[in-house]
Amino acid sequence: MFKTALSPAATLIFCVLVLPFLLSALWVKVVTSAAIFALAAAGISVLFAQLGLINLAQIALVAVGGWIALRLNYATSLPVTSIVLIAGIGASATGAVLALPAMRMRGLYLALVTLMAAGAFQILFNAFQFPNGGAGFWGVARQSAAEIRTPVFAPNDVAYLRYTIVIAALCFGVVAVHRITAPGRAWAMIRQSEANALAAGINVTFYKIWAFALSGLLAGIAGALLSGALGQLDARSFLASDGILLFALAVVGGTYSWIGAVIAGLLYKLLPAVLNDFGISADIALMVFGAALLHAIMTAPRGIAGQLSDVLQRKSHD
Incomplete structure (x- = not known):
């Protein structure tokens, strides 16, 4: 019974059909943001759980996806879902570039390199800002931002929450398929020993780039969804320090299952909002x-999700 209650299908049905009716207008927006950053956290989990690699630039890749989505939304008449996918592909390509340092370093050194990359993106977005409907390549104008399009089937916040949840669920499914097929097996061997993986004929470079590209794809889709949820993005929302925080929360939630990513998203966006609602500083x-x-x-290397799984297993045996 407990496993069924937390199964992906049951959770998806509850979140799409029931959850929106339990939330006020404010909390619909907060939960939408939490779902979006759960998707970004899932990208961190791909690298850390499968290869033991630390990427502190995930928040920058979210910003890249958001920038591409805004630019295409204002400059083209492409369907919004197509824009979300293109934004994900653009961030995926950027993530693949970040994989280059991972060819020769890992641990603290890779973390520092990706953190510096996040700082570089922060400077870039502070200097040029996000598109708001203006002309030119950057698409920035002094006037108020033009209205951003949303999917025709998601014209309001409640419908957009459902849209976000469905997209996130599909992305979680893509990650799950990777873990149980050839990429997952290759990543497992690489994490155990790159030398043994090479001896077994595994293209280590290819599969590392693949992992970074998949992580970037999830971040880019998250950024595109965030642009639609907020209507406009601000460079101050994508500080390099936020990349450290998001990585830490991914570890806290648990990097070995989709539940951990959901917990990370809830901690990242829902907990500060709850504290504010009670009149407590969000800095707490x-x-x-x-x-x-x-x-x-x-005490919990598998995070909260791992502990929750252990509790449910004990309950199922009682």
């Missing part, structure tokens, strides 16, 4: 995140 959330990360490192 950082203290909670720090304690949760310490707990995960010391």
